[in-house]
Amino acid sequence: MELLDNLALGFGVAFTFQNLIYCFIGCLLGTLIGILPGIGPVATIAMLLPATYALPPVAALIMLAGIYYGAQYGGSTTAILVNLPGESSSVVTVIDGYQMARKGRAGPALAAAGIGSFFAGCVGTIILAAFAPPLTEVAFKFGPAEYFSLMTLGLIGAVVLASGSLLKAIAMIVLGLLFGMVGTDVNSGVARYSFDIPELTDGIDFVVIAMGVFGYGEIIANLSKPEDEREVFTAKVTGLMPTAEDFKRMFPAMLRGTALGSALGILPGGGAMLSAFAAYTIEKKTKLKPGEVPFGQGNIRGVCAPESANNAGSQTSFIPLLTLGIPPNAVMALMVGAMTIHNIQPGPQVMTSNPELFWGLIASMWLGNLMLIILNLPLIGVWIKLLTVPYRWLFPAIVLFCAIGVYGTKNSEFDVWMVGIFGFVGYVFHKLGTEPAPLLLGFILGPMMEENLRRALLLSRGDWSVFVTRPISASFLALAVILLIIVLLPAVKNRREEAFVED
Amino acid sequence: MKIKSQKDFFAGLMFLVIGVAFAIGAIDYNIGTGARMGPGYFPLILGVLMSILGIAIGAKGLIVETADGDKIGKWAWKQVFFILAANFAFGILLVGVPALGIPQFGLIVAIYGLVFIASMGGYTFNAKEVAVLATCLAVGSYVAFVWALNLQFPVWPSFITG
Numbered sequence A: 001m002e003l004l005d006n007l008a009l010g011f012g013v014a015f016t017f018q019n020l021i022y023c024f025i026g027c028l029l030g031t032l033i034g035i036l037p038g039i040g041p042v043a044t045i046a047m048l049l050p051a052t053y054a055l056p057p058v059a060a061l062i063m064l065a066g067i068y069y070g071a072q073y074g075g076s077t078t079a080i081l082v083n084l085p086g087e088s089s090s091v092v093t094v095i096d097g098y099q100m101a102r103k104g105r106a107g108p109a110l111a112a113a114g115i116g117s118f119f120a121g122c123v124g125t126i127i128l129a130a131f132a133p134p135l136t137e138v139a140f141k142f143g144p145a146e147y148f149s150l151m152t153l154g155l156i157g158a159v160v161l162a163s164g165s166l167l168k169a170i171a172m173i174v175l176g177l178l179f180g181m182v183g184t185d186v187n188s189g190v191a192r193y194s195f196d197i198p199e200l201t202d203g204i205d206f207v208v209i210a211m212g213v214f215g216y217g218e219i220i221a222n223l224s225k226p227e228d229e230r231e232v233f234t235a236k237v238t239g240l241m242p243t244a245e246d247f248k249r250m251f252p253a254m255l256r257g258t259a260l261g262s263a264l265g266i267l268p269g270g271g272a273m274l275s276a277f278a279a280y281t282i283e284k285k286t287k288l289k290p291g292e293v294p295f296g297q298g299n300i301r302g303v304c305a306p307e308s309a310n311n312a313g314s315q316t317s318f319i320p321l322l323t324l325g326i327p328p329n330a331v332m333a334l335m336v337g338a339m340t341i342h343n344i345q346p347g348p349q350v351m352t353s354n355p356e357l358f359w360g361l362i363a364s365m366w367l368g369n370l371m372l373i374i375l376n377l378p379l380i381g382v383w384i385k386l387l388t389v390p391y392r393w394l395f396p397a398i399v400l401f402c403a404i405g406v407y408g409t410k411n412s413e414f415d416v417w418m419v420g421i422f423g424f425v426g427y428v429f430h431k432l433g434t435e436p437a438p439l440l441l442g443f444i445l446g447p448m449m450e451e452n453l454r455r456a457l458l459l460s461r462g463d464w465s466v467f468v469t470r471p472i473s474a475s476f477l478a479l480a481v482i483l484l485i486i487v488l489l490p491a492v493k494n495r496r497e498e499a500f501v502e503d
Numbered sequence B: 001m002k003i004k005s006q007k008d009f010f011a012g013l014m015f016l017v018i019g020v021a022f023a024i025g026a027i028d029y030n031i032g033t034g035a036r037m038g039p040g041y042f043p044l045i046l047g048v049l050m051s052i053l054g055i056a057i058g059a060k061g062l063i064v065e066t067a068d069g070d071k072i073g074k075w076a077w078k079q080v081f082f083i084l085a086a087n088f089a090f091g092i093l094l095v096g097v098p099a100l101g102i103p104q105f106g107l108i109v110a111i112y113g114l115v116f117i118a119s120m121g122g123y124t125f126n127a128k129e130v131a132v133l134a135t136c137l138a139v140g141s142y143v144a145f146v147w148a149l150n151l152q153f154p155v156w157p158s159f160i161t162g
Helices: A002-014 A016-035 A039-053 A057-082 A088-102 A105-138 A146-162 A166-183 A200-204 A204-224 A244-266 A269-285 A303-316 A317-324 A330-341 A349-353 A357-377 A382-386 A392-409 A413-431 A437-459 A472-489 A488-501 B008-027 B041-063 B079-096 B106-119 B126-150
Strands: none
Touching: A002 A016, A002 A105, A002 A357, A016 A039, A016 A349, A039 A057, A039 A204, A039 A382, A057 A088, A057 A105, A057 A303, A057 A330, A057 A357, A057 B106, A088 A105, A088 A204, A088 A269, A088 A303, A088 A382, A105 A244, A105 A317, A105 A349, A146 A166, A146 A472, A146 B079, A166 A437, A166 B008, A166 B041, A200 B079, A204 A330, A204 A392, A204 A413, A204 A437, A204 B079, A244 A269, A244 A303, A244 A317, A244 A437, A269 A303, A303 A317, A317 A349, A317 A413, A317 B008, A330 A392, A330 A437, A349 A357, A392 A413, A392 B079, A392 B106, A392 B126, A437 B041, A472 B008, B008 B041, B106 B126
């Protein structure tokens, strides 16, 4: 079995003492920051990115993956205990999780989230390992025209499935693409939009945009809201184990959540958040068994299904990144940036040229999930303490970590000025109701899109019809158009707005 | 004409201005042809696309009725000022600005500066508490970034270490 050989190679890499430690540190740091409300996974990863610079590439990616899961996982703890989603993918966990906590069942709620996540993580990892090689084969057949169309589809898909105004989201993508144009053009050597500032000829660093817009922008927005009264269940969480009956109810929900999450995670713009929403909606549609608590009042299925789904989704969203080199969401866009820092060009060639890295990363995903369940359930007391840390202590620390991180990236004070500017830009976006995640995607994909467009048109001697005469490229574009049309249909449009209303 | 959604109208305006600016900038570079794209080709397309999207969003803000006018609301200038000032102060204190005669104060002083200024943007400000927080963060950052991760920072003021 090739799959087993590959996984064996991966576990060989991941099971070294050094990589296990980095995986552990990643999970720990990720949980630590993820548990704090108001800091999403994007800001968490951006903040902790500098901590991985000094590491070898495999260890760095393993640690980042750990941070991502940890952040994801920490968010659900916050959701259940404080009634505040630690990040957007646990928005629905809040509904039933917090109600369970109020009824003194915080323990089983946390355990349901943990077990569901772990199960989904295992399945997601296997799917990733099984589907990555054949997809890579396909990706090698793609020419520049196919890549350009695929990226267009990816970007359109990302905004179609995301929340908020469609037009604004597309505009944000284009803005991201334009920011990606800043810097020296690789073909002509012309420094574009650099205003004769030497630092700008290298382009804008993605860390600067991520931390400015997601870090500072969010802090300013949070601080401008009136101080909220947080009700934290600091009382001892007793009895972690769900009852036999809980298990019976959880199990089918877990399976449904995992299946849905795995499928949605692969789609561009899918990933964790959409999966969680969809899973909860489906659970709500199923019939309640006699004696079961209704949804919204502390049903364990309402915790387990979305948590399984978001973990499966965050797992499988690595598939497009690792096989095609195309990030499906903002978190994966950050991973692209991280890989480039370590001189790895994400794409189908990673698997063949860097098999240790590829399979090591996949194996460490499973290990990371295992560590999280070990880390989280027994240590729940520690995490609860952390939740009582007031925001007035947290936000100066976050500002500090962003500033240190930005400076540490290139030891350049120019980036510190830039992150300040982007912090303001991020706040403007917030005020104007424009979602910043598509911007980051566009920014990462900008140079790649331009290069593929250039090559495609060069090969076709300037004939734009190449994008519709090549069958694979044409079907990608057709799919993108169909997606747009579907979303603009009035019936779907209303449903879409409804589905994200709890945002 | 009445603005029906402030957020949409001004977002559209912002996108339009940025799109036009980038498009004008692109004309300065060699545009080239499809087969031989110059550095201005792709930015020009994007700039034009962005302007069109901006007009569409702005128009939507003027035409489509919203329940509450979709107001932008008050700007939190105080928070904007202190958070950004904290960031800029950190940069200035960390490496100094030779042109203005500001010496390099290094990481530790910069951390105190950042934490104090940032905290002024919060709901309450308690100097003693902030001092404790800054000290913890300074020690923690030193251990984590300088000692453990070995990142290259100027740690102490240049006039002390020479």
